[in-house]
Amino acid sequence: MKHITVSILLLALAGCGGSSEGESVNSSVPDNSSGTVDSGSEFNPGGMPSNPSEVSFAKKNEINVDAFENYFTINLEKDSKVYISALLELGMKTLDKTRCRSSTVEESGFITVDSTGVACDHRVVLDLKAGQHSINFEYPRSNYGYFTIDTVANNQRTILTENGVGGLPSTPRKISFTENNEINRDLNNNYFAYEGKAGDKLFLNSYLQESIPVLMLTRCRSGAGENSSAIGFSINEGPYSCTENIEYELPEDGSYLFHVFYMAPSDVTYPVPGYFRADVQYAQ
Structure with missing residues (x-):
């Protein structure tokens, strides 16, 4: 199969600076x-x-x-x-x-x-x-x-205010720290954003409607979270975590784009919905 400048299951970095809903x-x-x-x-x-x-x-x-x-x-x-x-x-x-x-x-x-x-x-x-x-x-x-x-286009996105539901690639929604953040079956609706300072540490824990087989996580890790079996959390075009939970410390000030999704079981795959909870430890 020939690819035409294709980037499968990768994300584009959100524009710098958070914004309120409707602000670009x-x-x-x-x-x-x-x-x-x-x-x-x-x-x-x-x-x-x-x-x-x-x-x-x-x-x-x-x-x-x-x-x-x-x-x-x-x-x-x-x-x-x-x-x-x-x-x-x-x-x-x-x-x-x-x-x-x-x-x-x-x-x-x-x-x-x-x-x-x-x-x-x-x-x-x-x-x-x-x-x-x-x-x-x-x-x-x-x-x-x-x-x-x-x-x-031109890597320009509108960051929406938090409400516990994900956004589209063009309109990611701020991660909520007070509500559950929905993981949708539609993989295009699982985009979130966080704006913070270097040293802020995020804790994201997934709660899924179905268990993810160990085989799926193993396949993901064998491809370093970048192949067609990638699942979990991805940050700023990086590889997927291949886990249901992550801890991530911001390396610098700015806006960060998150995408999350899971597939199960292993022989006939389909998107698994659920939600994730988020907490943050702010830099001192």
């Missing part, structure tokens, strides 16, 4: 309004190859059993990092993912962009140039569900 980091917000679809159905259906549907940033984009109806387009006004997260009703067999990754055919992949395979998994983050791009989904075993999508 670096006085800019990502331009993703062009894909908004009028209210009505909960889902935005795909189209056919000759008449693809424009992706929606406001609705769930439908992944049909018939891949012939899973064609979408996205129009970017600027070079952007694009985040795609698929939620599948049947989960995904580890064997199917392995076979997909071992393919040498350029078009292979459960997610293809501009006719090139970019992902054999639930999620992908990739860098795309300004302009129109095609996106197609074809999962094996008649799988179906939906995907969400978000974009970040």
